[in-house]
Amino acid sequence: MSKYGELIKQARKTEDQKTSKPNNQNTNQPENQINVPDDAQDTPELEPEVNLCVKVPLSLRRHWAAEAKRQGTTMTAAIVEALEAKFGKPD
Numbered sequence: 359m360s361k362y363g364e365l366i367k368q369a370r371k372t373e374d375q376k377t378s379k380p381n382n383q384n385t386n387q388p389e390n391q392i393n394v395p396d397d398a399q400d401t402p403e404l405e406p407e408v409n410l411c412v413k414v415p416l417s418l419r420r421h422w423a424a425e426a427k428r429q430g431t432t433m434t435a436a437i438v439e440a441l442e443a444k445f446g447k448p449d
């Protein structure tokens with residue numbers, strides 16, 4: 359075998375050792391974990407969160423993201439607050 363073939367073999371062997379996990383290693387988040395926001399603790403039922411997409415101009419998004427960060431809140435909180443004010447919560 360050529361010297362390069364041996365080098366490639368060693369590199370693959372070290373790469374496999376770096377990327378492989380032991381069988382008993384736990385992952386960071388269990389598969390059955392449900393994310394529950396802090397403000398949803400008062401709701402009796404646990405509902406999965408879903409994505410709500412809104413297309414806006416990039417300049418507005420940047421402005422709103424900066425303002426939200428400056429005020430110590432999130433755009434998600436502002437959007438939810440606006441939707442609740444406009445349409446209310448379900449009975």
